Amino acid sequence: MPRVRSSGKLKIKGYVLTKGRTLPKFPVALSAHFTALSMPGSSLVIFIMGLKKSASNSPTSLPVTLRQPLRCVPVIKGKRSSSQSSARREPPMLTMATHIAGHQCGRPTRCSPSSMKHQVLRIKTRNEEQLQKLQFLETLDHLELDFWLNPSTPALPVDVRIPAHSLQAVKVFLESHGIEYSILIEDLQVVLDREKRDIVASQQMERSSSTFNYGTYHSLASIYQELDNLASEYGNIVSKIQIGESYEKRPLYALKFSTGRGNRPAIWLDAGIHSREWVTQASAMWIARKIASDYGNDPSTTSLLNNLDIFLLPVANPDGYEFTHTTNRMWRKTRSKNSGSLCIGVDPNRNWDAGFGGPGASSNPCSDSYRGPSANSEVEVKSVVNFIKNHGNIRAFLTLHSYSQLLMYPYGYKCTPPADNAELNTIGKAAANSIQSLHGTTYTVGSICTTIYQASGGSIDWSYDYGIKYSFAFELRDTGRYGFLLPAAQIIPTAEETWLGLKTIMEYVRDNPY
Structure with a gap:
């Protein structure tokens, strides 16, 4: 966003919206003279009368009137909330909003805590027209929306995190189009603060008892230390190996569970490729101890x-995971730099060489689903690819994500059923039944494309095309009440039921070699 002084010239570049209609998508440069007024918020809302499409792309100078916004809020398509009844009879106008961080009365300051809160909304569309409205919202980068569940079909809900400065605008937009929504998380910061307090309290208890608490969330350093502990405690069957390193030079550590020698048939299991999905890394650690302690018992x-070896990579994206603990809890991508862009990171589950660059992957480096400059450009992805290829005897590829309680198999980059569709569906349903048998948690089973949406560059599509028939992706708890912020109290129940599903697949792999 542009930097604004108390008076001067403001330049806005973007798509122009006027009289409730979207003009052709051409870049527009708008220069507007303004005088900043004393405002309680951190945004200027600029009402521009009668804007017309210019024949050229040269800046247009127009007078503007500044009005105090109700909150720190941008405005979409000139829609105003019903509370602005006094303005209803005014002529149609283009409404644009500029978020000016820390601007009040001409002095640097901060928005009040109440205006800083983010909310997570669950949105339900009834038809394709409403779905297209949500997909339009996805394109508005200035709103800074974080779609936890993307708009793909009217049959599925859409979860989206909305920053405070966009909240009113989005709600008005949804209401104006008759789109139903509810609030999943009233104030995201309250949930984050509670999660942080729980982690600190658990760390204090661990220091006093010198034990690893599998029922809480841990830092990367703590996880890596526990990998050493497991390898030491169960040295007869567990060894720690390094399969590569991250962009920021953190090691990619995996545990190998083996009772034999040589290149035996093996199962691959990874977690945390999307760094904010903390229940996956936590579940992987519980599962690691479960495998080790159950052998012989x-x-x-x-x-x-x-009969089989198991390789478990508990943190597939260590840079991103560290960043979620130190800086941004909602970070999803890797932390690599992108040439020609200030935006950081690549979605590592759009970076595999499986329909790379196709539907469901973005070419925009600032997008959370940015595919990267080329297939396997991310060293985290390339390290796993190289390990799988060098091993040469991986028979199952299993990956843990969250959330939505899904068990999926290929394909995602295309909607053509895989050659082994019937068999994979049968295995998936058996695993889902095993999951449900413990705590009653229900999973939906199907191919990625038919279960959620088309998404290219995913890991299990690559592994299946590479020849690993038993390729599955789990989406763990929950179905949206907490989303990526699943309370620590649910870690062990989630891990317990997930292990039953994984074990069902592993037993099938053992009994059905190919």
Whole structure:
């Protein structure tokens, strides 16, 4: 956003909206003289009368009137809330909003805490027309919307995190189009603060007892230390290996569970490729100890390790995971730099060489689903690809995500059923039944394309096309009440039921070699 002084010239570049209609999508440069008024918020809302499309792209000078916004809010398509009844009879006007961080009465300051809160909305569309309205919202970068569940079909809900400065605008937009929504999280910061307090309290208890609490969320350093502990405690079957390093030179550590020698058939399991999905890394750590401690005690696990090796990568995106703990809890991507852009990171689950650059992946480096400059450009992805290829005997590729309670198989980059569709569906349903048997948690089973939406460059599409028939992606708890911020109290129940589903697939792999 442009930097604004108390008076002077403001330049806005973007798409122009007027009289409730979108003009052809051409870049417009608008120069407007203004005088800043004393305002309680941190945004200027500029009402511009009678804007016309110019034949050229040269700046147009227009007089403007500044009005105090109700909140720190941008405005979409000139729509105003019903509370602005006094302005209803005014002529149609283009309404543009500029978010000016820390501007009040000409002095740097901060928005009040109440205006800073983010909300997470659940939006339900009834038809394709409403769905297209949401997809339009996705294109408005200045709103800074974070879609937790993307608008793909009217049959599925859409969850979106909305910053305070966009909240009123988005709600008015939804209401004006008759689109139903509800509030999942009233104030995101309250949830984040509670999560942080729980982590600190757990860390204090761990320091006093010198034990790793599998029922809480941990830093990367703590996770890596526990990998060492597991390898030391169960050295007869567990070893820690490094398969590569991240963009910021953090090691990519995996645990190998094996009771034999040589290049035995193996199962690959990873978690945390999307860094903010904390329940996946936490569940992977619980599962690691479960596998190690059950060998020799549980007949099923013992049989698995007597016939197969298991490789478990608990943090597939260590840079992103560290960043979620230190800077931005909602970070999803890697932390690599993008040439020609100030925006950081690539979506590592759009970066695999499987329909790369196709539907469901963005070419915009600032997007959370940015595919990257080329397939396997991310060293985190390339490290796994190289490991799988060099091993040469991986028989199942399993990956943990959150959230939505789904168990999916290929394809995502296309909607053509895979050759093994019937078999994969049968295995998936058996695993979902095992998951449900413990705590009653229900999972939806199907291909990525038919279950959620078309998405290219995903890991299990690559593994399946590479020849690993048993390729599955889990979306763990929940279905949206907490989303990526699943309370720590649900970690162990989530891990317990997930292990039952994983074990069902692993047993099938053991019994059905190919």
